[in-house]
Amino acid sequence: MRSTEVMVIGGGPAGLSAAVEAASLGCQVMVVDSDLKLGGQLIKQTHKFFGSKEEHAGTRGFEIADILFRELDENKERIQVLSNTTAVGYYKEDGVVSCVTGEDEYFRVKPQRVIMATGAQEKMIPFPNNDLPGVYGAGAVQTLMNVYGVMPGKRVLMVGAGNIGLIVSYQMKQAGVDIAGIVEFMPHVGGYWVHAAKDRRLGIPIYLRHTILEALGDRFVTGAVIQEVGAKGGLVGEPKKIDCDVICMAVGLTPTCELLWQAGCEMTFVPELCGYVAKRDNQMRTSIPTIWVAGDAAGIEEASSAMVEGRVAGLNAARSTGHLTDTEFDARSSLYWKRLSDLRAGPVGEKIRYGISQACCGSWEV
Amino acid sequence: MEMDMLFNSGILTEERPGAIKPPQELWEKKQNGLVIIECPQRIPCNPCHTSCPTGAVMPFEDINDTPRIDYAKCTGCAMCVAKCPGLACFVVDLTYGGADEALMKLPYEMLPVPEVGAVVDCLDRTGEVVSQGKVVRVMEPWKDKTLVVHVSVPKALVMDIRAIRVVK
Numbered sequence: 001m002r003s004t005e006v007m008v009i010g011g012g013p014a015g016l017s018a019a020v021e022a023a024s025l026g027c028q029v030m031v032v033d034s035d036l037k038l039g040g041q042l043i044k045q046t047h048k049f050f051g052s053k054e055e056h057a058g059t060r061g062f063e064i065a066d067i068l069f070r071e072l073d074e075n076k077e078r079i080q081v082l083s084n085t086t087a088v089g090y091y092k093e094d095g096v097v098s099c100v101t102g103e104d105e106y107f108r109v110k111p112q113r114v115i116m117a118t119g120a121q122e123k124m125i126p127f128p129n130n131d132l133p134g135v136y137g138a139g140a141v142q143t144l145m146n147v148y149g150v151m152p153g154k155r156v157l158m159v160g161a162g163n164i165g166l167i168v169s170y171q172m173k174q175a176g177v178d179i180a181g182i183v184e185f186m187p188h189v190g191g192y193w194v195h196a197a198k199d200r201r202l203g204i205p206i207y208l209r210h211t212i213l214e215a216l217g218d219r220f221v222t223g224a225v226i227q228e229v230g231a232k233g234g235l236v237g238e239p240k241k242i243d244c245d246v247i248c249m250a251v252g253l254t255p256t257c258e259l260l261w262q263a264g265c266e267m268t269f270v271p272e273l274c275g276y277v278a279k280r281d282n283q284m285r286t287s288i289p290t291i292w293v294a295g296d297a298a299g300i301e302e303a304s305s306a307m308v309e310g311r312v313a314g315l316n317a318a319r320s321t322g323h324l325t326d327t328e329f330d331a332r333s334s335l336y337w338k339r340l341s342d343l344r345a346g347p348v349g350e351k352i353r354y355g356i357s358q359a360c361c362g363s364w365e366v
Numbered sequence: 367m368e369m370d371m372l373f374n375s376g377i378l379t380e381e382r383p384g385a386i387k388p389p390q391e392l393w394e395k396k397q398n399g400l401v402i403i404e405c406p407q408r409i410p411c412n413p414c415h416t417s418c419p420t421g422a423v424m425p426f427e428d429i430n431d432t433p434r435i436d437y438a439k440c441t442g443c444a445m446c447v448a449k450c451p452g453l454a455c456f457v458v459d460l461t462y463g464g465a466d467e468a469l470m471k472l473p474y475e476m477l478p479v480p481e482v483g484a485v486v487d488c489l490d491r492t493g494e495v496v497s498q499g500k501v502v503r504v505m506e507p508w509k510d511k512t513l514v515v516h517v518s519v520p521k522a523l524v525m526d527i528r529a530i531r532v533v534k
Contacts, residue, residue, distance in 0.1 A: 048451035048512070050411040052429055058413035058449045060510070161375075174476055188374035193407040194452025196376025201529040202476075203493025206375040304410075346408040346430025 004030040004080070006317045007097060007111035009087045009259060012040020013303045014295025014310035015117030016068040021314025022115075023075035026323040030109065031079060032099055034086040038072075039065035040119055042303060044142035046174075047167050050192070051304035054339055061303065062146075068307075090114075090263040095290065097259075113290050113317040116260055116278070117310060120253035120296035125159070128214040134221025138168045138250035145175050153246030157224045158182040159212050163191030163302075165250030169199050172248075180244045181205040183212055183226050192348070213239060215247055253300045260297070263288055272355030273299030281364050283316045283333070284309060289364070292316055299359065301352055305343050312336050377491050382406040384432025387525070388440075388458075398442035399459030399469065403433045404528075405452060417449035444471040444514045448507040458524045468521040469502060472530060474513040480504060480532050488519055489529040496526050498533075 008019045011033030023029045037043060045061020056064045072079055082101060089098040097109045122137040124130065136152060144150040156177055158169045161184035169179050182199065187209050189196040196206060209229045216223035223243050230236040254275035261267060265278040266287035278286040278293045285292050292313035295306035319329045344352050369379045378385055388400040401422065403414060408430045415423040415433065422440035423433050446455040453473040462469035480486055480501045487495045499517035506513050519527050
């Protein structure tokens with residue numbers, strides 16, 4: 001049985017920020033991540049981030065990952081990193097986490113505190129032939145292109161005009177892939193308007209109020225059929241055939257929360273946070289007093305806020321293990337919450353604010 | 367309705383808060399040009415302000431504010447053009463080429479990198495080719511692979527042209 005003061009599950013923007021925060025305050029930290037390389041989705045993000053200077057606005061995502069890696073390195077005597085390692089079980093009887101490195105090295109960890117930063121998984125929508133080779137999630141397309149340097153196809157239909165659909169379309173265009181169009185069910189793009197404008201001026205059409213009806217092809221994708229959606233949600237007009245060899249799905253994410261369920265955390269379904277999430281107090285602590293949650297696992301949002309939530313979780317784990325005074329805690333905590341409330345203040349944060357109001361119980365002690 | 371749908375798909379259809387033209391009189395005589403920012407949606411983002419060396423992009427009270435510009439302070443340096451994550455900043459210099467020509471400083475993140483002197487396609491907000499332009503200069507202000515390409519274009523099209531494409 002291994003032990004650690006703080007175990008961080010997930011090495012994306014939230015988990016790395018949590019690990020760095022806790023370790024810099026004196027905690028012994030273990031980070032596990034199922035991928036071969038840390039960084040989560042950041043390492044695939046070639047676009048520049050929004051937000052403010054504190055969240056590295058104007059810096060590309062993979063370079064933000066490099067900044068976090070440097071911070072990890074500065075605290076390396078207190079941080080143990082286990083990549084290619086999946087936390088597969090949480091035993092609530094004794095708080096033991098079971099992990100597997102690779103496919104065969106099984107071990108158990110008894111942490112004093114746990115930060116769940118397990119991120120999110122992609123949603124899929126049903127349509128005929130959606131299991132054909134050539135139907136990809138946007139995450140897979142980014143992994144192929146931006147991690148391994150492989151073009152996903154020659155001509156792509158993107159489904160979904162949220163930030164991911166808009167950004168990945170732009171990235172594919174940069175890689176020399178033709179974009180047949182972006183299909184969006186809603187009468188407006190879901191992502192930032194400026195991302196849509198970037199795509200449009202490169203000649204990418206955006207089909208608002210459209211949906212995909214089916215993928216065409218026998219052994220692999222050779223096209224897709226799309227159709228307009230009327231004001232009442234029914235199909236109108238004629239179906240349109242689109243020639244493409246890839247259909248890229250960017251229809252939303254849902255929090256990865258299996259370990260939180262296993263741990264027995266109180267869970268609640270919040271549509272605005274895109275699925276089941278752990279109820280938490282106003283310091284990101286779940287109903288299990290030794291477990292915190294941060295990032296997309298706590299509700300789908302942006303990497304910029306995930307990084308700040310990670311700081312909050314790491315800070316709290318450090319306080320609960322006696323590594324800082326209340327005064328030091330208050331100073332940092334109020335800074336982080338100010339940044340979070342600034343990031344969430346505008347109209348695009350409205351949904352998040354409401355979702356959090358549904359998931360946050362204020363304080364567990366009351 | 368149709369105009370709304372066009373705007374909702376990422377095409378600017380009219381001036382809005384966060385997307386306005388510089389004052390004409392100042393613009394016509396300002397050497398090096400003035401910035402045009404097309405950022406009409408309130409989002410949590412402020413690098414146009416923090417990257418501006420002269421304070422022309424005014425401080426944000428709320429990070430979600432749309433940008434406001436003090437044109438008297440804008441030097442047309444294009445630091446914001448290269449920094450904006452939304453590639454929503456452009457500089458237009460109306461003093462550059464007499465009656466018919468203007469210089470545009472446009473963000474560029476594609477390959478191949480245009481060569482100085484090359485003739486490139488000029489694209490409007492929908493990606494249509496509206497004219498040709500000549501590459502005058504290629505800069506990389508932040509050394510971060512976002513280029514700022516200076517292109518001479520027909521003066522009448524400065525409110526239409528928003529991108530370039532290298533002609534192969």
